[in-house]
Amino acid sequence: MTPTAHEVHPAPALEPGRTILELRGLEKRYPGTHALKPVDLAFKASEIHAIVGENGAGKSTLIKLLTGVMPRTSGEVIWEGQSAALATPHEAMALGINAVHQEVVLCRHLTVAANMFLGEENSRFGILQQRAMVKEAQKIIDDLGFDLPAHVTLGDLTIGQQQLIAAARATVRGTKFLIFDEPTAYLTRKEADQLFTLIRRLKTEGVTIIYISHRMEEVFELADRVSVLRDGTLVGTRNISETNDAELVKLMINRSIEQIYHKEHFTPGAAIIEARNLSGKGFENVSMTVRAGEIVGLYGLIGAGRSEFVTTLYGRHKKSAGQVLWEGKDVQINSEHDAIKLGMALAPESRRDQGLCLNLPVGLNLNLPIYKRISSNLLISNAKEKAEADRQIAGLRIKTPTRHALASSLSGGNQQKIVIGKWLAHGAKLFIFDEPTVGVDVGTKAEIYRLFSALLSKGAGIILISSYLPEVYELADTLHVFRRGKLVATHGFHTADHEDILTQALAEKQEKLGGKT
Amino acid sequence: MSTEAIPAEKPKRNYNALFGLTLLALLVLLWVILSLSTSSFASANNISNLLRQGSMIAILAVGQTFVIITGGIDLSVGAVVGFATVIAAMLINAGVPVFLAILLTLLVGVAIGLFHGFGIVKMGLPPFIITLATLTSLRGIGLLMTNGNSISINNDAFQEFSRNSFLGVPNLFWMVLLVGIPAYVFLHHSRWGRYLFSVGSNAEASRLSGVNVQRTIFMAYTLSGLCAAFVGVLLASRIGIGNPTQAEGWELQAIASSVIGGTSLFGAVGSVHGPLLGAFILATINNGANLLNVNAFWQRVITGVLIIVIVYFDGLRRRGGK
Numbered sequence: 035m036t037p038t039a040h041e042v043h044p045a046p047a048l049e050p051g052r053t054i055l056e057l058r059g060l061e062k063r064y065p066g067t068h069a070l071k072p073v074d075l076a077f078k079a080s081e082i083h084a085i086v087g088e089n090g091a092g093k094s095t096l097i098k099l100l101t102g103v104m105p106r107t108s109g110e111v112i113w114e115g116q117s118a119a120l121a122t123p124h125e126a127m128a129l130g131i132n133a134v135h136q137e138v139v140l141c142r143h144l145t146v147a148a149n150m151f152l153g154e155e156n157s158r159f160g161i162l163q164q165r166a167m168v169k170e171a172q173k174i175i176d177d178l179g180f181d182l183p184a185h186v187t188l189g190d191l192t193i194g195q196q197q198l199i200a201a202a203r204a205t206v207r208g209t210k211f212l213i214f215d216e217p218t219a220y221l222t223r224k225e226a227d228q229l230f231t232l233i234r235r236l237k238t239e240g241v242t243i244i245y246i247s248h249r250m251e252e253v254f255e256l257a258d259r260v261s262v263l264r265d266g267t268l269v270g271t272r273n274i275s276e277t278n279d280a281e282l283v284k285l286m287i288n289r290s291i292e293q294i295y296h297k298e299h300f301t302p303g304a305a306i307i308e309a310r311n312l313s314g315k316g317f318e319n320v321s322m323t324v325r326a327g328e329i330v331g332l333y334g335l336i337g338a339g340r341s342e343f344v345t346t347l348y349g350r351h352k353k354s355a356g357q358v359l360w361e362g363k364d365v366q367i368n369s370e371h372d373a374i375k376l377g378m379a380l381a382p383e384s385r386r387d388q389g390l391c392l393n394l395p396v397g398l399n400l401n402l403p404i405y406k407r408i409s410s411n412l413l414i415s416n417a418k419e420k421a422e423a424d425r426q427i428a429g430l431r432i433k434t435p436t437r438h439a440l441a442s443s444l445s446g447g448n449q450q451k452i453v454i455g456k457w458l459a460h461g462a463k464l465f466i467f468d469e470p471t472v473g474v475d476v477g478t479k480a481e482i483y484r485l486f487s488a489l490l491s492k493g494a495g496i497i498l499i500s501s502y503l504p505e506v507y508e509l510a511d512t513l514h515v516f517r518r519g520k521l522v523a524t525h526g527f528h529t530a531d532h533e534d535i536l537t538q539a540l541a542e543k544q545e546k547l548g549g550k551t
Numbered sequence: 552m553s554t555e556a557i558p559a560e561k562p563k564r565n566y567n568a569l570f571g572l573t574l575l576a577l578l579v580l581l582w583v584i585l586s587l588s589t590s591s592f593a594s595a596n597n598i599s600n601l602l603r604q605g606s607m608i609a610i611l612a613v614g615q616t617f618v619i620i621t622g623g624i625d626l627s628v629g630a631v632v633g634f635a636t637v638i639a640a641m642l643i644n645a646g647v648p649v650f651l652a653i654l655l656t657l658l659v660g661v662a663i664g665l666f667h668g669f670g671i672v673k674m675g676l677p678p679f680i681i682t683l684a685t686l687t688s689l690r691g692i693g694l695l696m697t698n699g700n701s702i703s704i705n706n707d708a709f710q711e712f713s714r715n716s717f718l719g720v721p722n723l724f725w726m727v728l729l730v731g732i733p734a735y736v737f738l739h740h741s742r743w744g745r746y747l748f749s750v751g752s753n754a755e756a757s758r759l760s761g762v763n764v765q766r767t768i769f770m771a772y773t774l775s776g777l778c779a780a781f782v783g784v785l786l787a788s789r790i791g792i793g794n795p796t797q798a799e800g801w802e803l804q805a806i807a808s809s810v811i812g813g814t815s816l817f818g819a820v821g822s823v824h825g826p827l828l829g830a831f832i833l834a835t836i837n838n839g840a841n842l843l844n845v846n847a848f849w850q851r852v853i854t855g856v857l858i859i860v861i862v863y864f865d866g867l868r869r870r871g872g873k
Contacts, residue, residue: 405742
């Protein structure tokens, strides 16, 4: 079944493209780590080549080597038949290699057009031709089918829209080889579709695409071939038509897919929190109950009001109407502090912006909510501080040399474990997880899901927000669907199918369906 | 995001201590060089003098560091020192007992710090702006109160304090320890110290983790104001007058000491011993330059160059350590 080498199969689905970029024994060592073991791989002109692997598997290292951000330790890169040093980002760009990163690296305060032409401004006698640039940028954006204005400030767009601009920007610079690093992590489905259209179009124009994603369905939707990295080793390359989910996941983690979604059902206990007709900024009239031992899933598109709802519960924003009951009693939650005192814990959506103090030690991050408890009057107990941090590091298997290492030095998955871990010692009763597995690899996902079960078994309740349907579908005992600030549907465990839930979440689709009948 | 496994990193535990030792080595090196190259540096008189010169900036730098760790800046401290000399002088001359006069002066410093906290937290002003505003207006208020004159303090006991020594060490230097030791415990061994760092690193993450961010910011500026008022009392004692134009530019010296001492202006990195050493390194350079008859104008240039060199090497090491 499994093809041993793709060259053996003539693969009719593939363009008979010539090789544009070839890696020969490409290798990267950091002091103490062998991040990328010698890799041999050839990319063909106008193919979409997906690269999958867990966090720390070597994907980012590979990108950094190809884009000239870091020098390689050994090996050779052959670009269009000639050896390329790829020593600087500038050299990579000059060859036509560009990358679109998961986090948008553009200037938020400049206009869309200014960003599109950043570094290659159109000027006449030293004077910027602003109007011409806006016009040209608008033409490119319209061409690509994005419904976005070129004259507005980039920061006024949503993260998803900014991502589209970043992609559009990469296409206008004579790019022959374009790397997408998890581009859809923050995109809505509609934006993702626009991006896919763009990617397919680039392919027909002869551009080679490397597409990195944790989302298998995207890999199968887009890619011609897929390569799997594990622990810095290239463990296989497959034609997409000749492989499947299960095989890829197995290659990635050496484990089968059933073991990932770990779901235990507990008998729900008493209500922990109840929202009655709660309204606030970004959502209205939402009622729901979370009981001990259950996971309540909130599904919807980004911007559907789920995050706003939970941050209001958590006291970050003011409610405009409605009532919150905690263990049956009416409560006023005016600040995060109130919420935490009641026994709530929030692992927020964005690790970098809301979850972590990146340039501080792992231990300080883990202990932040409990410093009051581990201090006696004035002083922090060093022994307790150490014990608490080490307990979480060991319990969650956070990969860090010591608790003194800076949070920024850890991989994304391990950072996410800190965001979650800091609440475990706090003894909360209600855990709110907002997109807990964005940008996290399959192995870490499985660990996080197992952690949910452990919390439930101790009588905690969980609110799980996710834009990734399989996640809420497989884990939530009660699944609420949000659309445009309203709670539009509620399901029990596996009582609806994916199709229905998606339809409920996507307003446009339903309107279309409504129009047909 | 698939950040790669980062190479095993040496524990950062003793990073602060190590950097402190490097600074201490630099200070000792300067002292050795100056002892060898000048006849007067190693005299008891000169060393006492140097300790007195460095002490006041050192105390200011400690308060400043608390603020900088939260990611802010306090430009007002020099003006607060000048203003505090006026308050102390007026109170003492009005017959208020010295002890009470000092306490009231310190309270004025606290009030100024609270005002800064209010401006930043409640009015949403950038720290640079609100403290810059205080810097100019406090000088003005002081001048209005004194009609632009100096007020001589007629209390010998008060003035003698700054000239006297205890166990052979100038009283002013003891004051550095009086401030420095509690400050060290506060910053490195209390939860409020941790909160200063966490707010400076990521205020939103701290808030969501239950840290009272507003209170933490109030606290940082209040402590800075308190340190500055305390220095004002010491300065009034040393020069025997109250004058609102005193301590011109001390805020920049305090910031420079803090930065030389390893504090990051981006917040979340700093210590107490670093700024103290930084202040005495600056004092030594000025003192040594005087003894070597280096043009006073050059001293300023040297200080500027030194800031660049030290901070550059510190940054190199930080990046290299990763």
